[in-house]
Amino acid sequence: MFLEFVEGPLWYGSVVIFLIGVAIRLIEVFAKGTRPDFAAARGLGWPGAMRTLVSRSWTAKGFTKGATFHLVAGYLFHIGLFVLLLFAAPHVVFIEERILGFGWTPAPHWLFILAAELAFAGLMLLWLRRAMHPVLRRISTFDDHAGAILTFVVMLTGCMALLMSHDSLRAIHMLTVCLLLIYFPFSRLMHAFTFVISRSYTGAAMARKGVRA
Amino acid sequence: MVAVQTEHDFERGIAVLSQQIDAKVAAYFSSCVHCGLCAEACLFYTETGDARYTPIYKVEPMRRLWQREHTFWGRLGKALGFGRDLTEEDFANWQEMTYDSCTLCGRCSMVCPVGNDIAYMIRRQREAFAASGYSPEGLQAASTRALEIGSPMGLTLKALEAQIVHVERATGLTVPLDVQGADYMALLSSMEVINFPEYIESLVRIFDAAGVSWTLSRKAFEATNSGIQIGDSNIARELVGRVVDAAEGLGVKYVISPECGHAFTAIRWDGPNLIGRPYRFGVVHILELLDQLRVGGRLQTEGLDDRRLTYHDPCQIARRGGVLNQPRNLLRMVAPDYPDMADTGRMNWCCGGGGGVSANEGAEALRLQAFKRKKRQLEALGVDTLVTACANCRIVIEEGLEHYEMDIQVAGLTELLAEHLVTKPGPSPE
Structure with a gap:
């Protein structure tokens, strides 16, 4: 009964809130507009936007030392998370049956375990850094911790549901997923979408000045 | 009549701060994951270890206003009586972070993983602080002289x-x-x-x-x-x-x-x-x-400079201005094998006195502390002359060198070229 609720009305409701919430957030950004740039540009903006969109996936030259921890932990978490999200066998089935109507070959069990370990390790390292580093302690807000904890709980319940194949665990996982979907648009998790806008704005502005950003 | 705001007017500051939140700023705040990497790019943090000088933290007043007035969650929270509005105390506390500890050098903007141009954000926040009179007296006086005397x-x-x-x-x-x-x-x-x-x-x-x-x-x-x-x-x-x-x-x-x-x-x-x-x-x-x-062959030099010299990129000319190769082309005319500093060009470290910091007497001690970064860069190269192309960088660096008793000369690049100038006319202009 509970499983039917979380996989039925709650799931659909959460998806609607997620989609509308993300749309509102993006509209909130773009509706503010940008100031026109009348300065004679050295070059086009859009190639710079494209370049920065890619280049910020790595550290700036000469800056690797200061960013190594964040880079490694960040990639561990994000790669692990996306492998889990897109290639965990139950997710592939769920996407095929409930969302897209088609699926793909799921990751083998060993890869699922590896991805889960990477994701957990990355997330915990990032969160420990947030809890211990003076700079991170100074700038972190409730939202930073809430987003990390919620993501952790979603991953944990997901792994438990997969490994133990129990309906109640699956229901709990779906419940946390729904909570994450509802929380997502109103939180810092929005960076998953808005980083494209930020990198593009900066890359374009700097390219107009003739600087590779 | 344009005038400098010298009296505190907090309400005006809030109104102006709100006006500064454009799509860029909204996207930047939406994207920031508070990773703190920008701190490692800022010489005011690296040379003091003070977490308050983390670049994104310097725009905390603007972030709070954005979240409270420009997002659905914030507006809802405010309507329900949650959270608190910005106060005059916030402006007073953040004046140092907005002016004293930022040269608008933009190095933080080059390392942000989500691409936030934090220097742009601080520049926007300064609009509100200037409009409300929460700006350094030195900059107020300089601005008044600029308006009245020129x-x-x-x-x-x-x-x-x-x-x-x-x-x-x-x-x-x-x-x-x-x-x-x-x-x-x-x-x-x-x-x-x-x-x-x-x-x-x-x-x-x-x-x-x-x-x-x-x-x-x-x-x-x-x-x-x-x-x-x-x-x-x-x-x-x-x-x-x-x-x-x-x-x-x-x-x-x-x-x-x-x-x-x-x-x-x-x-x-x-x-x-x-x-x-x-x-x-x-x-x-x-x-x-x-x-x-x-x-075009119209600038010709003769002789080489035998001093051990290097070049300091002024941030607004290089990283924020796109003039990166020209000074190197010119300097090589008289010093073909000069060494660049380890972090140079678009990743150069600021002298510590740009963005009005050198005109801000209250920031002098912090500026000299921040200069330790340039000091280490120069010591690593072992040069006896530093060439640059900004009068402000030049005077800030000269003060820093004097403070740390370093025997290094500072020269302007244009002057250096003039010292080696071939005065005999070259080929005709195109």
């Missing part, structure tokens, strides 16, 4: 004309003034006129040798723009407008920005946006023009 250092036209007499005596050449239809109108910074008049001598000699048609304007000779530094667009617009009026009145093809970092930002990049239209003339930095003359 120069942030109080330099008058008479003082410039007196300096021109000296330059003409020293060079035996005439300094052109108000020449209608000249190709170039040169701007100067007060600091050059007062502290480094050799820059003017160098210009005169190089332009004479290269056959450049140029002039100074009696109406607008000052390039620096305190409005940009304090963060008041009304002041910045007034000061840029004087240059635009003079240049368009003389009908020049180009305006030359001098060896001054923020002056270049003001006239080259911000100016057209301040006046709301493109210029009817081009703007070149002096280093861009000198490199063009070099390529």
